Amino acid sequence: MTAPTRRPDTLLIHADRDDAADTALAPAIHTSVTYAAGDAAEFAEMATRPRHPRFYTRYGNPTHERAARLIARLEGGEAALMTASGMGAVSAVLLGLLGAGDLAVAQTTHYMGTTRLFTELLPRFGVRVELVEQADTAALVAAIGRGARLVMVETPSNPTMTLTDLRAVAAAARAAGAISVADNTFASPLNQQPLSFGIDVVVHSATKYLGGHHDLIAGAVVAREDLLDRIWQSAIALGSTLGAFDAWLLLRGMRTLSLRVARANDNAITVARFLEGHPQVEAVHYPGLPGHPQHALARAQMRGFGGVLSVRLRGGYDRTQRFVSKLRLFTQAVSLGGVESLVVHAAAMVRGTLDDEQMQAAGIAPNLVRLACGIEAADDLLADLAQALERS
Numbered sequence: 457m458t459a460p461t462r463r464p465d466t467l468l469i470h471a472d473r474d475d476a477a478d479t480a481l482a483p484a485i486h487t488s489v490t491y492a493a494g495d496a497a498e499f500a501e502m503a504t505r506p507r508h509p510r511f512y513t514r515y516g517n518p519t520h521e522r523a524a525r526l527i528a529r530l531e532g533g534e535a536a537l538m539t540a541s542g543m544g545a546v547s548a549v550l551l552g553l554l555g556a557g558d559l560a561v562a563q564t565t566h567y568m569g570t571t572r573l574f575t576e577l578l579p580r581f582g583v584r585v586e587l588v589e590q591a592d593t594a595a596l597v598a599a600i601g602r603g604a605r606l607v608m609v610e611t612p613s614n615p616t617m618t619l620t621d622l623r624a625v626a627a628a629a630r631a632a633g634a635i636s637v638a639d640n641t642f643a644s645p646l647n648q649q650p651l652s653f654g655i656d657v658v659v660h661s662a663t664k665y666l667g668g669h670h671d672l673i674a675g676a677v678v679a680r681e682d683l684l685d686r687i688w689q690s691a692i693a694l695g696s697t698l699g700a701f702d703a704w705l706l707l708r709g710m711r712t713l714s715l716r717v718a719r720a721n722d723n724a725i726t727v728a729r730f731l732e733g734h735p736q737v738e739a740v741h742y743p744g745l746p747g748h749p750q751h752a753l754a755r756a757q758m759r760g761f762g763g764v765l766s767v768r769l770r771g772g773y774d775r776t777q778r779f780v781s782k783l784r785l786f787t788q789a790v791s792l793g794g795v796e797s798l799v800v801h802a803a804a805m806v807r808g809t810l811d812d813e814q815m816q817a818a819g820i821a822p823n824l825v826r827l828a829c830g831i832e833a834a835d836d837l838l839a840d841l842a843q844a845l846e847r848s
C-alpha cells in the first residue's frame with residue numbers, strides 16, 4: 457500500500473495505514489495511557505523497546521504512530537517521533553544530542569524559541585554555541601569545522617525569508633562528524649526535503665502547515681532509527697507528549713496538506729508579484745521572486761517557495777501600523793500555515809523585548825510586515841492589500 461514510488465499527495469492519504477485487518481477508514485483516537493501485556497516476557501519487551509507504541513502513552517501511542525509514520529514518509533526518513541509542540545521537538549533534539557563542552561553551531565536568525573534555547577538555556581548546561589549568519593555558507597562551514605557536535609539550520613527563516621544552503625551544511629557536518637538538524641516548518645515537506653540533501657534530523661512545528669487549521673499544537677522529529685531513539689530518550693524525560701486527540705486532528709489536517717500548500721504557494725507568489733510592483737512598497741522578501749538574492753538556491757533546494765513572505769512598506773512604523781489595521785482578510789495574529797491568511801507587524805511584536813540595534817541585527821525594520829498566505833482566492837487577497845495600502 458505504501459510503495460516508495462508513491463507521490464506525496466497519495467502518501468498523505470494512505471501512508472499511515474499499516475493494519476490490513478483494520479477496516480476503519482478513519483483513524484482511531486487511542487486515549488488509553490497504558491497497555492496490557494499478554495505475559496511477563498511481553499511486558500519486559502514493551503518496557504525496554506524504545507518508542508513502543510503500546511506500553512505507556514508518554515513513550516508511544518498508536519495514534520501518534522500513525523501521524524509519525526505519515527510525516528516520516530513525507531520527509532523520506534526512516535521514522536518520526538511526535539511531540540507536544542514544535543518547541544518540544546527542538547528541545548528534545550538539542551537536549552538529546554548535546555552535552556556539556558560540546559560546540560553547537562546555529563543561525564543568528566531562528567524561530568524565537570529556538571534562539572532562546574541556544575542563547576540562554578543550552579549555555580547554562582555548558583554547551584558552547586556559535587551563531588552564524590545563515591546566508592554566509594563559508595562562515596557556516598568554517599564554524600562546523602571547528603569541532604561542532606551539532607549544527608542547526610532553519611530555511612527559509614523568519615522574517616526576511618533568508619535561506620540556508622542545506623547541501624553545503626550537510627556535507628560540512630558529515631565531514632566534521634557533526635549531526636545536522638533542519639527546522640523544515642516554513643517550507644513543509646511538500647516544498648523541501650532536507651534529508652534528501654544529507655541532513656540528519658528534520659524538526660517540524662506541526663502546528664503550522666501540517667496541522668493547517670490553527671486549531672492544534674504539535675511537533676515532530678524525523679531521523680534515522682538510531683538517532684531517533686536517542687532523541688526519544690530526552691523527549692520522554694522532558695515529558696513533551698502529544699495528546700491523542702491532537703494527534704488525530706493532525707492526521708485529519710494532513711490529508712489535505714498538498715492541496716493547501718499548493719494554494720498557499722500560488723497565493724504567496726501572486727501576492728509577492730503584486731506588491732513588488734506597487735509604488736507604496738519598498739521591498740518584497742520572497743524566495744520565489746527572481747530578485748531574491750538567493751533565488752538560485754531556492755530553485756535548487758525547494759519545489760515550491762512557501763506561503764510566507766515579508767514586505768517593507770514606504771513610510772515608517774506608524775504608517776505600517778495603519779496598514780495592518782486596514783486589512784480585512786489578513787488577520788493580525790501570530791503563527792502561519794493555516795487556512796486563514798495572517799499578518800504580523802514584526803516590529804510591533806518585538807518592540808518590548810529588542811532594542812533598535814538588536815532589531816536591526818534580526819533584520820526587523822520598523823516598516824516590515826510578514827504575510828502568511830492562507831488558501832483564500834488570490835484576487836480577494838490582492839484587493840484587500842490594495843485597499844489597505846490606499847487607505848493607510
Ligand SMILES: *Cc1c(COP(=O)(O)O)cnc(C)c1O
Binds near residue numbers: 544639641660662664
Ligand atoms: C512555530 C515555530 C516553532 C515552534 O513551534 P510550536 O508548535 O509553536 O512550539 C518552531 N520553528 C518554527 C520555524 C516555527 O514557525
